[in-house]
Amino acid sequence: MFGLAYIIGALSYPRGTMAKPGPGLYPLFLGILILLSSLGTGLELMFRRFEKEEDAIWPRGANGRRLLAVLAASLAYAVLLPYLGHPFIATLVTLVVLQVMGVRSWPLKITLALLIGLGSYYLFGKLLAIPLPMGVLF
Amino acid sequence: MNPLDGLAFGFSVALDASNILAVFIGAMVGTFVGVLPGLGPAGALAMLLPITVGLRPETALIMLAGIYYGAMYGGSTTSILVNMPGETASVVTCIDGYQMALKGRAGPALTVAAVGSFLAGTIGTVGLMFFAPPLAQFALSFGPPEYFAIALLGLLALSRISGGSFWKGLFILALGLALATVGIDLISGMTRYCLGSVFLMQGIELVPVAMGLFGMAEVLLVAERAGGLPHVTAVRLRELVPNLSEWRRSVFPMLRGSIIGFLIGLLPGPSATISAFASYKVERRISKYSEEFGHGAIEGVAGPESANNASTCAHLIPMLSLGIPLGAVMALLMAALMMQGVQPGPLLIQEHPRIFWGVVASMYMGNVALLILNLPLVGMWVSFLRIPQPILMASILIFMLVGTYSVNNSVFDVIVLVAMGVIGYVLRKLKFDIPPLVVAVILGPILEKSFRQSLYMSRGSGLIFFQRPISAILLILTLVVLLAPLFSMLVRKWGRGRTHSSFP
Numbered sequence: 063m064f065g066l067a068y069i070i071g072a073l074s075y076p077r078g079t080m081a082k083p084g085p086g087l088y089p090l091f092l093g094i095l096i097l098l099s100s101l102g103t104g105l106e107l108m109f110r111r112f113e114k115e116e117d118a119i120w121p122r123g124a125n126g127r128r129l130l131a132v133l134a135a136s137l138a139y140a141v142l143l144p145y146l147g148h149p150f151i152a153t154l155v156t157l158v159v160l161q162v163m164g165v166r167s168w169p170l171k172i173t174l175a176l177l178i179g180l181g182s183y184y185l186f187g188k189l190l191a192i193p194l195p196m197g198v199l200f
Numbered sequence: 201m202n203p204l205d206g207l208a209f210g211f212s213v214a215l216d217a218s219n220i221l222a223v224f225i226g227a228m229v230g231t232f233v234g235v236l237p238g239l240g241p242a243g244a245l246a247m248l249l250p251i252t253v254g255l256r257p258e259t260a261l262i263m264l265a266g267i268y269y270g271a272m273y274g275g276s277t278t279s280i281l282v283n284m285p286g287e288t289a290s291v292v293t294c295i296d297g298y299q300m301a302l303k304g305r306a307g308p309a310l311t312v313a314a315v316g317s318f319l320a321g322t323i324g325t326v327g328l329m330f331f332a333p334p335l336a337q338f339a340l341s342f343g344p345p346e347y348f349a350i351a352l353l354g355l356l357a358l359s360r361i362s363g364g365s366f367w368k369g370l371f372i373l374a375l376g377l378a379l380a381t382v383g384i385d386l387i388s389g390m391t392r393y394c395l396g397s398v399f400l401m402q403g404i405e406l407v408p409v410a411m412g413l414f415g416m417a418e419v420l421l422v423a424e425r426a427g428g429l430p431h432v433t434a435v436r437l438r439e440l441v442p443n444l445s446e447w448r449r450s451v452f453p454m455l456r457g458s459i460i461g462f463l464i465g466l467l468p469g470p471s472a473t474i475s476a477f478a479s480y481k482v483e484r485r486i487s488k489y490s491e492e493f494g495h496g497a498i499e500g501v502a503g504p505e506s507a508n509n510a511s512t513c514a515h516l517i518p519m520l521s522l523g524i525p526l527g528a529v530m531a532l533l534m535a536a537l538m539m540q541g542v543q544p545g546p547l548l549i550q551e552h553p554r555i556f557w558g559v560v561a562s563m564y565m566g567n568v569a570l571l572i573l574n575l576p577l578v579g580m581w582v583s584f585l586r587i588p589q590p591i592l593m594a595s596i597l598i599f600m601l602v603g604t605y606s607v608n609n610s611v612f613d614v615i616v617l618v619a620m621g622v623i624g625y626v627l628r629k630l631k632f633d634i635p636p637l638v639v640a641v642i643l644g645p646i647l648e649k650s651f652r653q654s655l656y657m658s659r660g661s662g663l664i665f666f667q668r669p670i671s672a673i674l675l676i677l678t679l680v681v682l683l684a685p686l687f688s689m690l691v692r693k694w695g696r697g698r699t700h701s702s703f704p
Contacts, residue, residue: 125424132423132597133618136416139601140614148602155601156594163423163590174591182598186606 131162153179210557222263227569230270235581240287241271242528243414250603257540258558266566269512273570276313289472289508292480296500308442312450313505314574320458320506321567324513336521339546344653349674351647358468359636376637380644406535408613412620420625450502457506465514468526472508479507528635531642
């Protein structure tokens with residue numbers, strides 16, 4: 063945890079020095095604030111280390127895999143949206159999420175995925191008239 | 201416009217068919233969000249922000265405000281029946297509400313919570329109606345230095361009050377302000393922090409940021425846990441009506457709760473939660489039945505539930521009259537206005553009376569609607585708690601993905617959403633407080649603009665902030681807020697071993 067705070071602090075450092083006069087003045091102050099506060103957080107953590115405060119628990123194993131699968135599905139939505147179109151990719155993403163969240167029955171999964179995928183298309187694309195990409199399939 | 205004329209005008213706006221529908225949808229969605237644990241009003245507002253783009257500004261705000269105060273109603277239901285807060289402001293209600301449910305008095309607890317919310321919501325709206333216009337009038341004399349001071353005070357107080365460590369609060373604030381500087385600088389037209397990306401030149405949109413930090417992060421947390429369904433206490437709804445002594449014991453806590461909530465609502469931070477705690481403490485101290493607290497005292501439901509509703513009304517005042525949001529939800533409401541091309545600030549009430557008075561009038565209607573929605577239909581809301589989590593989660597995820605895309609038809613925004621979701625998830629894991637980040641993203645440009653305009657005014661002298669009385673007072677207050685924790689820390693260290701510190 064300290065490592066992370068430190069990295070954020072290190073990344074924030076160039077922000078302050080990058081500043082140019084005029085539009086850079088305010089970011090300069092801000093950079094100093096970022097640097098100070100991350101240093102403060104880091105120091106505080108170092109002190110707390112000795113008091114044996116509990117660290118954040120990062121997911122491992124199955125929990126971590128579920129997390130990554132949901133993330134990957136969301137990113138896939140963003141990347142594939144222009145190619146596959148909303149109805150198709152939304153159905154697919156729903157299917158993945160239901161799968162990793164432990165819905166077992168396939169007929170149920172597919173029905174739900176179609177319902178959510180096409181339902182969201184109907185709501186946004188038709189009722190709210192937002193031009194959603196249809197993709198090459200339709 | 202005096203308040204009565206304003207109100208009459210407001211009702212003429214709010215009674216328009218589409219606005220009535222907006223009140224109703226807002227109340228429904230709000231109750232739904234309130235009932236469901238996990239999904240809070242901030243996440244829900246962020247999710248629905250994209251939908252409001254096509255609406256008229258007043259209709260959009262009426263609906264979104266409805267979600268906010270509606271969530272306060274719904275939250276108590278879950279607290280009382282499941283012993284799990286539907287949203288954070290109802291944490292206190294769990295204590296005595298759930299105990300009452302165990303004793304078979306769930307019905308009266310629900311009724312008292314709903315009636316208290318109604319009473320407080322109505323009192324709070326009256327307060328909003330009378331206080332916001334004069335405050336806006338007063339704020340018309342504010343120049344850039346005053347705005348700088350007030351934005352700074354709001355931000356720092358928010359990061360302090362939200363709890364957690366001093367440095368963490370400051371860090372999260374700085375992070376939000378830094379995010380706000382990405383894009384084209386409005387004064388010089390220069391691009392900043394774009395890392396050569398054309399997408400970043402337009403700046404980072406608030407919708408994906410807020411949705412990512414609240415909604416997406418929540419989805420990720422759920423994905424990690426994958427818990428089962430909550431156990432819902434069965435309620436006999438025949439016994440909704442409290443008996444006479446329960447009514448008598450609830451009336452004054454409701455009124456006191458309304459006042460406490462309204463006053464605390466004027467402060468930055470998660471005031472709905474804080475005011476509920478404050479009201480609970482007050483009631484426990486002054487009650488004749490103080491030994492019953494923790495074992496199902498009805499005052500412990502009536503007071504806090506009233507307080508959190510009154511505070512939501514008061515919270516609207518600084519946003520509508522100054523253009524300064526004091527919490528994440530207010531930041532999102534303000535973003536909704538800005539997406540409509542309405543500039544929030546002291547001129548809002550004068551230039552857009554339809555929005556201000558329409559919202560005020562809609563809140564009277566919304567409170568009536570919520571009372572009706574929450575009492576007889578409580579069984580329906582409880583059944584929502586039985587929706588399996590995977591389905592709920594998948595729907596929310598898809599909704600967020602499409603919603604984000606639809607604001608600008610931009611795939612890049614969706615990527616920002618996912619990235620913010622990861623950041624929000626990590627920050628939540630590290631016990632950082634998210635709301636100040638969102639408020640900082642909204643206030644960042646205001647802070648910078650007023651800072652630089654002030655410096656132009658004074659030809660570069662930083663003393664301008666202290667030469668004007670209002671900004672000087674505000675800045676001194678800021679300093680007090682900033683230094684108070686350091687001071688109390690010193691006192692504690694110094695006094696350790698000799699006296700017991702009054703700070704926990």
